[in-house]
Amino acid sequence: SAILARAMGIPAVLSVSGAVEALHTGQCVAVDGFRGTVLPEPTPEQTAEFKRRQREYLAEREALSRYCNLPTVTKNGVKKAVYGNIGKPEDVQSVVQNGGEGIGLFRTEFLFMDRMSRPTEAEQFEAYATVAKAMNGREVIIRTLDIGGDKEIPYLEIEKEDNPFLGHRAIRYCLDHPDLFCDQIRAILRAAKFGDLKLMLPLITCKEEILAAKKLIEQCLRELIEAGEDVHPVPVGIMVETPAAALTAAELAKEADFFSIGTNDLTGYVMAVDRGNQAVARLYDPMQPAVLSAIEMTIKAAKAAGIPVGMCGEGAADPRLIPHLLAWGLDEFSVSASSILKTRKMISEE
Ligand code: PEP
Ligand code: MG
Numbered sequence: 001s002a003i004l005a006r007a008m009g010i011p012a013v014l015s016v017s018g019a020v021e022a023l024h025t026g027q028c029v030a031v032d033g034f035r036g037t038v039l040p041e042p043t044p045e046q047t048a049e050f051k052r053r054q055r056e057y058l059a060e061r062e063a064l065s066r067y068c069n070l071p072t073v074t075k076n077g078v079k080k081a082v083y084g085n086i087g088k089p090e091d092v093q094s095v096v097q098n099g100g101e102g103i104g105l106f107r108t109e110f111l112f113m114d115r116m117s118r119p120t121e122a123e124q125f126e127a128y129a130t131v132a133k134a135m136n137g138r139e140v141i142i143r144t145l146d147i148g149g150d151k152e153i154p155y156l157e158i159e160k161e162d163n164p165f166l167g168h169r170a171i172r173y174c175l176d177h178p179d180l181f182c183d184q185i186r187a188i189l190r191a192a193k194f195g196d197l198k199l200m201l202p203l204i205t206c207k208e209e210i211l212a213a214k215k216l217i218e219q220c221l222r223e224l225i226e227a228g229e230d231v232h233p234v235p236v237g238i239m240v241e242t243p244a245a246a247l248t249a250a251e252l253a254k255e256a257d258f259f260s261i262g263t264n265d266l267t268g269y270v271m272a273v274d275r276g277n278q279a280v281a282r283l284y285d286p287m288q289p290a291v292l293s294a295i296e297m298t299i300k301a302a303k304a305a306g307i308p309v310g311m312c313g314e315g316a317a318d319p320r321l322i323p324h325l326l327a328w329g330l331d332e333f334s335v336s337a338s339s340i341l342k343t344r345k346m347i348s349e350e
Contacts, residue, residue, distance in 0.1 A: 001014070002014055003085075003087075003314075003336065004087070005033075006314075006336045006338060006339070007085070007086075007087065007091060007094075007336045007337055007338065008338075009337075009338040011031045011032070011033035012031070012033050013031055013032070013033060013036050013037065013038050015278040015281070016038050017278070019038065022040060023038075023040055027040055027041060028040075028041055028042065029041075030042045030046065030047070030050045032050075032053075061341075064341040064342060064345060065341065067099065067341045067344045067345050067348070068098065068099035068341060069099060070099075070344065070348070072101065072333075072344050072347055072348065073347075073348060074326060074347055074348065074350050075348070075349065075350060078326075080326075080330075080331065080332070080333065080347050081101045081102060081310075081331065081332040081333070082099075082100065082101055082332075082333050082334075082335065082340050082343050082344045082347070083095075083100055083101055083102040083103055083104030083105075083139070083141075083310070083312075083332055083333065083334040083335075084098065084100035084102075084103055084104070084334065084335065084336070084337045084340055085103070085104060085105040085106075085107065085312055085334055085335065085336055085337075086103055086105070086106050086107070086131070086337075087106075087107045087109075087110035088110050088111070088127075089127050089130040089131050089134070091337065092130075092131055092134040092135065093134075094337035094338075095337045095340070096134070096135075097337075098337045098338070098340040098341055099340055099341060099344070100337065100340050101138060101139075102135065102138045102139035102140065102141075102196075102332075102334075103131065103135060103138075103139070103140040103141060103334075104139075104141050104260065104310050104312045104332055104333075104334020105141060105143055105200070105260065105312035105334050106128075106131060106140065106141065106142045106143060107143060107146065108124075108127075108142060108143060108144065108145055108146075108184065109145055109146050109147050109151050109153070111123075111124060111127055112145065112147065112153050112156075113151075113153060115155075116155055117155055118153075118155065118156065118180065118183075120183070121183040121184075121186055121187045122187075124183065124184055124187035124188075125186075125187040125190050125191050127187075128142060128187055128188055128191035128197065129190075129191040129194045131195075132191055132192070132194035132195030132196075132197055133194045133195060135195055135196075136195070137195055137196055138195070138196060139196045139198065140195055140196060140197050140198070141198045141199075141200050141237070141260065141310075141312075141334075142188050142197060142198065142199055142200065143200045143201075143202055143239065144171070144174060144181065144184055144185070144188075144199065144200070144201055144202065144213075145170070145173075145174055145180070145181070145184060145202075146169070146170040146202040146203065147169060147170065147173060148164055148167060148168055148169025148170060148172075148173055149164050149165045149167075149169045149170070149265075150164075150165070150275070150276055151169075156180075158173065165268070165269075165274065169203060170202040170203035171201050171202055171203050171204060171209050171213065172203065172209075174213075175209065175212050175213065175216075178216060181213075181216060182216060182219075182220050185199070185216060185217050185220045186220050186223075186224060188234065189217075189220060189221055189224055189229075189231045189234060190224065190229060190231060192231065192232065192234045193230055193231070193232075197234050198234055198235045198236075198237060198257070198258065199217065199234050199235070199236050199237070200236075200237045200238065200239060200258075200260060201213050201236065201237070201238045201239065202239045202241070202262070203239065203241060203242060203265070204238040204239065204240070204242070204245050204252065205242045205244035205245060206244060206248070207248075207251060207252060207254075207255055210236075210238060210252065210255040210256060211255065213236070214236055214255070217236060221233060235257035235258065236256065236257055237256050237257050237258035237259060237260060237307075238252060238256045238258075238259060238260075239259075239260050239261075239262045239265075239312070240252075240259050240260070240261045240262065240266070240298045241261070241262030241263075241264070241265035241266045241269070241313070242265070242266070242269050243266075243269055243270050243294060245298075246266065246270075246294035246295075246297050246298050247294075247297070249297055249298045249301035249302065250301040250304065250305065252301075253301050253302055253304070253305035253307055254305065256307060257307060258302075258307050258308045258309065258310070259298060259301075259302045259307060259308075259309040259310070260309070260310045260311065260312045260332075260334070261295055261298055261299075261309070261310070261311040261312070261313060261315075261330075262311075262312060262313045263286045263291070263295070263311060263313030263314060263315030263316070263321075264313040264314055264315075265313070266286075266291060266294060266295070266313065267284055267285065267286045267288070267291050267313075267315070268284065270288070270290050270291050270294050271283045271284060271285075271288055271290065271291065286313075286314075286315040286318060286321055287318075287320050287321065292324060295311075295315075295321075295324070295325070295328070296324075296328050299325070299328040299329055299330055300328065300329075303329050308331045308332065309329075309330060309331055309332075310330065310331055310332030310333065310334055311325065311330055311332070311333060311334065312334040314335075314336075316333040316334055316335050316343065317333070317335040317336070317339035317342065317343045319346055322343070322346050322347060322350065323350055326347065326350050333347065
């Protein structure tokens with residue numbers, strides 16, 4: 001919900017203890033998404049202060065709009081790219097409006113949510129082709145289905161697990177359900193002719209998972225060609241979002257066409273912190289030295305192997321992290337649409 005609210009530019013505060021008892025329907029509530037505060041029934045003075053800050057925010061946003069049509073270049077003249085994250089084809093519009101140079105993460109699990117049965121290959125093809133066309137030749141990275149963990153899809157009947165974050169999720173589930181996985185792979189391969197599509201595998205922990213996925217991708221490609229489809233191979237990259245992937249990044253880089261660092265999960269797994277648990281939230285910080293080391297290692301391994309490396313977790317828009325990412329040589333920053341201009345400004349000033 002935090003990711004969705006941010007994508008839509010809706011102020012939100014999460015994990016407010018006692019909110020359900022303290023607030024009631026119809027009440028006026030002032031929500032400050034920057035400070036993480038919720039104020040029921042603000043006084044006229046408080047309302048005036050909130051309105052003043054709202055005007056300030058809108059003015060700042062207006063000032064950022066000058067970065068919309070500028071390229072992303074550091075002060076030293078090094079070219080970078082700021083991309084947008086999306087969950088549905090409709091989200092492309094706000095990425096383009098905010099000057100996104102590509103899509104660095106299409107969270108395809110959103111195509112599977114809010115419905116009673118899984119989307120067919122044809123429905124998925126439609127969604128991927130729509131995004132490819134809307135981006136008009138600019139890069140689009142489609143992440144294959146990332147379910148399990150905190151992302152539930154009831155009709156897939158994923159078994160109940162004691163530790164779902166360590167369980168049968170993402171690439172693990174897909175490799176064990178090749179029918180479901182191949183539907184998605186075929187849809188991506190067929191949509192690729194409409195733009196610059198790339199395929200990205202989530203939650204990779206070892207080389208064997210990449211090899212198994214690539215085998216299925218090659219098989220799907222062969223079958224489509226035999227059936228007379230106009231398809232060609234697409235680059236296959238991986239998300240680096242587990243400690244295992246960061247620690248073996250040099251090895252994995254031999255099998256991956258690109259890396260994208262997922263700081264949302266990486267922070268949780270490195271720090272052994274559940275990303276949805278308020279009680280341990282203080283440890284959930286990408287600036288923790290252990291997380292920084294994992295990120296640095298990954299970027300350096302990609303550079304040594306000569307493959308592009310991006311970041312599509314929330315860390316890519318974190319002002320504390322950006323100077324480090326630039327120093328280590330991160331190529332592409334994929335952020336929510338509402339953070340694109342701010343991120344480009346920060347990179348331009350570094
Ligand atoms: C991540 O883990 O950083 C990521 C981008 O994936 P998600 O937030 O969808 O798990
Ligand atoms: Mg993730």
